[in-house]
Amino acid sequence: MATEILMPALSPTMEEGTLAKWLVKEGDTVSSGDILAEIETDKATMEFEAVDEGVIGKILIPEGTEGVKVNTAIAVLLAEGESADDVAAAAPAAKEAPTAEAPAAPAPAVAAAAPQEAPKVDETPDWPEGTALKQQTVREALRDAMAEEMRRTDEVYLMGEEVAEYQGAYKISQGLLDEFGSKRVIDTPITEHGFAGIAVGSAFGGLMPIVEFMTFNFAMQAIDQIINSAAKTLYMSGGQMGCPIVFRGPNGAAARVGAQHSQDYAAWYMQIPGLKVAMPYSASDAKGLLKSAIRDPNPVIFLENEILYGRSFDVPDLDDYTVPFGKARIWREGSDVTIVSFGIGMTYALEAAEKLAEDGISAEVIDLRTLRPMDLPTVIKSVMKTNRLVTVEEGWPQGSVGSYIASEVMQQAFDYLDAPVVTCTGKDVPMPYAANLEKHALVTTDEVIAAVKQVTYR
Amino acid sequence: MAARKTTKKPNVSAEELTSHYREMLLIRRFEEKAGQLYGMGLIGGFCHLYIGQEAVVVGLEAAAEEGDKRITSYRDHGHMLACGMDPDGVMAELTGREGGYSKGKGGSMHMFSKEKHFYGGHGIVGAQVPLGAGLAFADKYKGNGRVTFAYFGDGAANQGQIYETFNMAALWQLPVIFVIENNQYAMGTAQARSTSTPELFTRGEAFGIPGEAVDGMNVLTVKDAGERAVAHCRAGKGPYILEVKTYRYRGHSMSDPAKYRTREEVQKMRSERDPIEQVREMLLTGKHASEDDLKAIDKEIKDIVNKSADFSKESPEPHLDELWTDIYAETIPQHSA
Ligand SMILES: Cc1ncc(C[n+]2csc(CCOP(=O)(O)OP(=O)(O)O)c2C)c(N)n1
Ligand SMILES: [Mg+2]
Numbered sequence: 001m002a003t004e005i006l007m008p009a010l011s012p013t014m015e016e017g018t019l020a021k022w023l024v025k026e027g028d029t030v031s032s033g034d035i036l037a038e039i040e041t042d043k044a045t046m047e048f049e050a051v052d053e054g055v056i057g058k059i060l061i062p063e064g065t066e067g068v069k070v071n072t073a074i075a076v077l078l079a080e081g082e083s084a085d086d087v088a089a090a091a092p093a094a095k096e097a098p099t100a101e102a103p104a105a106p107a108p109a110v111a112a113a114a115p116q117e118a119p120k121v122d123e124t125p126d127w128p129e130g131t132a133l134k135q136q137t138v139r140e141a142l143r144d145a146m147a148e149e150m151r152r153t154d155e156v157y158l159m160g161e162e163v164a165e166y167q168g169a170y171k172i173s174q175g176l177l178d179e180f181g182s183k184r185v186i187d188t189p190i191t192e193h194g195f196a197g198i199a200v201g202s203a204f205g206g207l208m209p210i211v212e213f214m215t216f217n218f219a220m221q222a223i224d225q226i227i228n229s230a231a232k233t234l235y236m237s238g239g240q241m242g243c244p245i246v247f248r249g250p251n252g253a254a255a256r257v258g259a260q261h262s263q264d265y266a267a268w269y270m271q272i273p274g275l276k277v278a279m280p281y282s283a284s285d286a287k288g289l290l291k292s293a294i295r296d297p298n299p300v301i302f303l304e305n306e307i308l309y310g311r312s313f314d315v316p317d318l319d320d321y322t323v324p325f326g327k328a329r330i331w332r333e334g335s336d337v338t339i340v341s342f343g344i345g346m347t348y349a350l351e352a353a354e355k356l357a358e359d360g361i362s363a364e365v366i367d368l369r370t371l372r373p374m375d376l377p378t379v380i381k382s383v384m385k386t387n388r389l390v391t392v393e394e395g396w397p398q399g400s401v402g403s404y405i406a407s408e409v410m411q412q413a414f415d416y417l418d419a420p421v422v423t424c425t426g427k428d429v430p431m432p433y434a435a436n437l438e439k440h441a442l443v444t445t446d447e448v449i450a451a452v453k454q455v456t457y458r
Numbered sequence: 459m460a461a462r463k464t465t466k467k468p469n470v471s472a473e474e475l476t477s478h479y480r481e482m483l484l485i486r487r488f489e490e491k492a493g494q495l496y497g498m499g500l501i502g503g504f505c506h507l508y509i510g511q512e513a514v515v516v517g518l519e520a521a522a523e524e525g526d527k528r529i530t531s532y533r534d535h536g537h538m539l540a541c542g543m544d545p546d547g548v549m550a551e552l553t554g555r556e557g558g559y560s561k562g563k564g565g566s567m568h569m570f571s572k573e574k575h576f577y578g579g580h581g582i583v584g585a586q587v588p589l590g591a592g593l594a595f596a597d598k599y600k601g602n603g604r605v606t607f608a609y610f611g612d613g614a615a616n617q618g619q620i621y622e623t624f625n626m627a628a629l630w631q632l633p634v635i636f637v638i639e640n641n642q643y644a645m646g647t648a649q650a651r652s653t654s655t656p657e658l659f660t661r662g663e664a665f666g667i668p669g670e671a672v673d674g675m676n677v678l679t680v681k682d683a684g685e686r687a688v689a690h691c692r693a694g695k696g697p698y699i700l701e702v703k704t705y706r707y708r709g710h711s712m713s714d715p716a717k718y719r720t721r722e723e724v725q726k727m728r729s730e731r732d733p734i735e736q737v738r739e740m741l742l743t744g745k746h747a748s749e750d751d752l753k754a755i756d757k758e759i760k761d762i763v764n765k766s767a768d769f770s771k772e773s774p775e776p777h778l779d780e781l782w783t784d785i786y787a788e789t790i791p792q793h794s795a
Contacts, residue, residue, distance in 0.1 A: 169645070187651065187652075189647075261567075427782075
């Protein structure tokens with residue numbers, strides 16, 4: 001049967017080209033690999049080869065024609081025994097691939113005219129009433145979470161700089177080498193990009209690695225493997241290949257360690273589809289979320305904080321305590337203003353709420369706990385009650401977590417806001433070393449209080 | 459390309475020996491003082507002392523010429539003093555004061571001096587190595603005959619970007635000396651636990667970069683090796699690797715419990731190989747100096763260090779407006795010099 005020879009696309013962006021020259025004429029016999037024509041694009045002149053064999057029955061587009069659209073028939077190739085006269089009858093219209101119905105993107109929840117129904121939120125308490133509690137530091141809670149998960153399955157292993165013999169640069173992995181041995185608690189050289197890649201590969205290969213970065217500042221060496229390899233492979237493989245891995249370590253400012261060692265990466269990682277991001281404040285959340293993170297079939301960025309490591313909190317004394325991702329925790333109920341924070345930002349939020357209470361301002365304080373997924377319904381429900389919102393974080397203002405929350409609340413609950421949302425963030429500067437400057441570079445409790453007074457017009 | 463043993467005793471003048479002694483002692487005493495100020499809470503954050511490694515920078519600086527460049531990691535106080543930066547300005551940066559080299563904004567790990575061609579002070583392990591090759595690239599581009607000393611540790615020697623740099627430095631024949639300060643530990647990791655091949659000076663072989671191992675506790679052998687490396691670079695033959703075997707006496711930083719090595723190991727190094735003691739011996743046995751001469755130098759150094767400590771306490775904290783300066787430049791600072 002006669003086949004059409006179509007104008008080829010010679011680059012991913014080519015839409016049309018010039019048929020510069022025919023190197024065959026009607027009646028010529030061609031076989032695959034023979035050069036048929038020269039085609040010019042805006043970038044280059046390329047030779048166009050035959051794929052099938054046969055006889056050139058008819059040239060449909062003469063040489064020298066410009067603006068020939070990709071996929072237009074430029075000639076007809078005859079099979080043995082066919083004549084050029086059959087051509088007109090043949091030449092079926094080029095078949096197009098069936099197009100899938102474009103699915104609607106999840107519709108943005110546009111603010112319907114108020115009154116609007118409060119979003120449904122999961123209000124089950126983190127642990128059942130009457131559960132025995134014990135005091136634990138965040139450091140101990142993190143270690144217990146890893147140890148419990150490593151006991152649960154030997155697919156879980158820990159890798160990083162100084163995690164084994166040194167017991168962790170910040171002593172999070174204390175005792176793990178003794179209990180699990182050097183096969184599962186592995187000291188690496190200082191080669192973040194390399195070992196992050198090896199860990200991701202091992203997750204593709206069926207393991208469940210926990211990668212400790214000595215601090216998240218050094219994860220920048222490895223960010224390509226985190227984002228291009230860990231976060232995207234599930235999607236690129238059409239769901240065949242997941243990457244169950246946890247990247248964890250201290251994030252954000254410690255104390256006086258200067259610009260290269262003091263960065264909050266919450267907003268950076270929160271942007272990446274395919275990653276999950278947790279940033280716990282309390283010890284119970286550190287434990288429950290880390291256990292969930294290790295079990296999660298996806299890559300999880302787990303942002304800890306050096307200053308919080310030594311703080312103690314109540315932790316439920318349960319055999320298997322987990323906290324789900326995407327469920328915020330209300331630390332303090334209030335009616336005048338909603339303060340949303342996460343990680344170490346909670347320190348300022350809670351301190352501010354305490355002081356505001358003395359001034360008769362009742363603040364509701366929400367700890368997001370995970371940033372991706374983010375429990376916006378809990379925030380919105382609270383804003384529908386208080387009508388005012390302040391966000392608190394240590395990261396920089398431009399493209400901050402707070403600015404995302406503000407935009408979502410504006411889109412989803414505009415009619416409930418009685419004042420513009422105020423985002424409290426770190427200052428828009430690299431972290432200085434000098435003690436006095438560093439104090440000013442960070443977000444402060446006083447700034448949170450001032451922000452609350454601003455939105456409550458006091 | 460193999461390790462070159464330097465057995466011959468280099469000829470050295472009394473003057474030269476005395477100056478090595480003075481410079482190494484300055485670093486030692488300065489670092490001891492910094493440790494003390496850290497303990498008093500006047501210095502914060504990370505502070506990595508150079509005690510034990512003094513012969514490396516003093517030997518190599520003796521091989522450098524005016525205009526040559528240097529760049530290193532966070533363990534940088536020794537490099538700054540050796541290239542002639544003012545102890546007052548360094549100490550005041552450690553205390554985070556206005557009079558510090560970075561106006562108090564950089565701290566121990568991040569200091570710079572354009573005047574002395576000291577390009578930092580970098581906190582990210584390994585990152586200074588391509589930067590050093592970049593400085594050499596600029597020098598080669600300008601054809602000014604300068605060389606760059608790019609210092610890094612045994613731990614850093616495993617970072618991937620170093621091998622990318624080796625390849626380009628060799629490909630483009632950049633005048634850069636890669637100085638591996640092998641002090642045997644990267645934090646708590648002994649070198650053997652992190653490297654598949656311990657001979658770091660051979661790491662350039664695959665790229666055709668010559669390398670040699672050097673006794674880094676002996677300032678004269680360091681200088682000698684430095685001169686060979688400098689001559690190689692200045693002759694336009696491309697990069698050179700020096701693996702300088704040294705030892706740090708103190709912890710990795712001020713918060714290191716140092717459980718990864720024995721006290722005896724440190725003590726043995728101190729008593730048998732100390733770089734300052736070695737020169738002191740040479741000065742005394744060669745009758746280049748008397749005990750009294752050396753005492754006078756000790757006193758002179760002590761005064762310099764005490765003065766820097768005083769300065770670092772008296773210099774005021776930076777003005778709060780400094781928080782908002784130096785984030786963007788109006789002109790290219792490197793061009794305005
Ligand atoms: C990319 C990166 N990873 C980890 C660290 C944390 N860290 C700081 S110093 C250090 C050890 C480096 O050892 P070495 O290169 O031998 O230099 P030394 O401290 O012995 O001078 C580590 C792991 C860092 N600063 N940067
Ligand atoms: Mg080292």
